[in-house]
Amino acid sequence: MSSTPPATTQPPPAKPLPAPPAPSSRMLSGLGEAWAVFRKDLLSELRTRYALNALLVFALTTLLLVAMTVVTQGQGLTRLPGGEVGQTAARATLLAGLLWIILFFSGMSGLARAFVKEEEARTAPALRLAAQPLAVFFGKMLFNVALLVAMALLIVPLFVLFLKPDVKDGALLLAETVLGSASLACVTTILGAIVARAESRASLFAALAFPIVLPVLVIVVNGTAAAFAGGPPSEEARNQLVGLVSYVVMLVTLSAWLFEQVWRD
Amino acid sequence: MQLRLENVGKWYGRRRVFDGVSLELAHGECLVVTGPNGSGKSTLITVLAGLQRPTTGVIRLCEKGAALPREAWRHVVGWVAPDLTLYPELSARENLDFFARVLGRPADAARRDRLLARVGLAGRENDLVRAYSTGMRVRLKYAFALLNEPRLLLLDEPTATLDADGMALVDEIIAEQRCRGLLVLATNDPREIRHGDWRLDLGSGSALQ
Numbered sequence: 001m002s003s004t005p006p007a008t009t010q011p012p013p014a015k016p017l018p019a020p021p022a023p024s025s026r027m028l029s030g031l032g033e034a035w036a037v038f039r040k041d042l043l044s045e046l047r048t049r050y051a052l053n054a055l056l057v058f059a060l061t062t063l064l065l066v067a068m069t070v071v072t073q074g075q076g077l078t079r080l081p082g083g084e085v086g087q088t089a090a091r092a093t094l095l096a097g098l099l100w101i102i103l104f105f106s107g108m109s110g111l112a113r114a115f116v117k118e119e120e121a122r123t124a125p126a127l128r129l130a131a132q133p134l135a136v137f138f139g140k141m142l143f144n145v146a147l148l149v150a151m152a153l154l155i156v157p158l159f160v161l162f163l164k165p166d167v168k169d170g171a172l173l174l175a176e177t178v179l180g181s182a183s184l185a186c187v188t189t190i191l192g193a194i195v196a197r198a199e200s201r202a203s204l205f206a207a208l209a210f211p212i213v214l215p216v217l218v219i220v221v222n223g224t225a226a227a228f229a230g231g232p233p234s235e236e237a238r239n240q241l242v243g244l245v246s247y248v249v250m251l252v253t254l255s256a257w258l259f260e261q262v263w264r265d
Numbered sequence: 266m267q268l269r270l271e272n273v274g275k276w277y278g279r280r281r282v283f284d285g286v287s288l289e290l291a292h293g294e295c296l297v298v299t300g301p302n303g304s305g306k307s308t309l310i311t312v313l314a315g316l317q318r319p320t321t322g323v324i325r326l327c328e329k330g331a332a333l334p335r336e337a338w339r340h341v342v343g344w345v346a347p348d349l350t351l352y353p354e355l356s357a358r359e360n361l362d363f364f365a366r367v368l369g370r371p372a373d374a375a376r377r378d379r380l381l382a383r384v385g386l387a388g389r390e391n392d393l394v395r396a397y398s399t400g401m402r403v404r405l406k407y408a409f410a411l412l413n414e415p416r417l418l419l420l421d422e423p424t425a426t427l428d429a430d431g432m433a434l435v436d437e438i439i440a441e442q443r444c445r446g447l448l449v450l451a452t453n454d455p456r457e458i459r460h461g462d463w464r465l466d467l468g469s470g471s472a473l474q
Contacts, residue, residue, distance in 0.1 A: 029369040036366035047354045122350040131367035
């Protein structure tokens with residue numbers, strides 16, 4: 001370095017660094033680290049109710065508003081072609097669309113904030129310094145999935161209670177609710193990570209979310225309509241669920257691969 | 266452990282923050298980075314922590330001549346800075362336990378409590394950080410930085426907002442760090458500058474003295 005001599009005496013030599021862990025042990029440790037991020041976010045959320053309040057207030061208000069104002073009975077909705085009273089395909093589709101509008105916008109109001117909160121509270125640098133990026137990504141994704149699935153499991157029974165859809169395939173409705181909301185949470189996680197570091201967050205989120213989220217919403221709305229209508233479309237919906245899971249697995253794999261670049265710089 | 270910087274520079278778009286920094290720091294040495302406000306002291310510290318990539322040049326943390334991979338830095342770097350914030354909605358214990366877990370360290374409550382006592386937070390370990398004074402938060406940052414027994418300790422304005430006891434604590438930590446590894450301080454405080462074996466003045470074109 002320069003010619004200035006050190007001001008202190010020679011320190012003792014450092015202890016050697018521990019050997020790097022084996023790949024299998026690294027993977028286990030990565031899972032443990034992701035779980036730690038999930039637990040931290042959960043504890044943090046239970047204390048601040050940051051996302052929980054936003055999600056619940058939005059979901060319940062929208063649900064009540066829809067229940068009070070949207071006409072879901074009458075000509076073309078509850079009158080079958082033969083003149084009998086029942087649920088038409090149009091009503092099943094309308095109610096499925098309304099349900100996912102409520103779940104989607106409620107989710108967006110809270111989930112996108114998982115990373116924004118870290119940036120705004122300036123806790124992101126400490127997390128960036130200490131945690132490996134994949135642990136952060138999967139920990140936050142797990143938290144978002146847990147939060148949205150829990151909210152969906154609360155909202156769907158209330159929706160059935162207030163709007164009275166004729167549920168023909170309960171198992172399919174449950175599968176659509178759980179897989180659909182988990183899928184939305186997964187795709188929201190990576191979008192949240194991208195926009196957290198951008199200046200114009202809201203507009204960027206909307207622009208990025210539209211093409212990525214739309215396929216998920218189309219599949220779950222069709223599937224939920226099939227669960228309400230029953231009959232042959234329900235079989236098709238089960239196949240579409242497999243497609244949904246494949247799409248989300250592909251998206252999560254790609255996101256995990258890209259996440260380090262997004263998170264680090 | 267050695268720290269090597271080769272022609273390191275940082276630019277934000279067309280604005281140059283610093284450029285052409287080359288140096289080598291050996292085990293037990295302390296580098297002090299000085300310069301006026303906006304000269305890039307804090308930016309250099311965050312680049313050394315791996316929190317930002319340098320625009321130009323290379324930074325190597327070497328152990329026995331071999332450069333450590335970037336993903337291993339988190340196990341050997343400690344950082345204290347005004348920009349560092351720990352989770353206000355968690356207690357000091359919960360913060361340290363969380364960071365120990367994400368660092369892949371085994372749970373060690375006794376060590377964590379010793380660390381908190383060491384930085385003067387004994388008796389307040391279970392209080393939420395949001396209830397801490399500014400000085401107490403800085404003390405907690407030191408506990409966080411020492412959690413992984415860092416080989417490279419990066420201190421940005423090390424004693425800002427600390428009382429006399431806090432400053433004495435920082436002096437002790439600096440003396441200890443010389444035995445454990447390397448130290449980089451970003452400061453303009455004459456009391457802190459005296460710790461340095463080398464001085465990098467970013468206000469004078471990155472000159473090393």
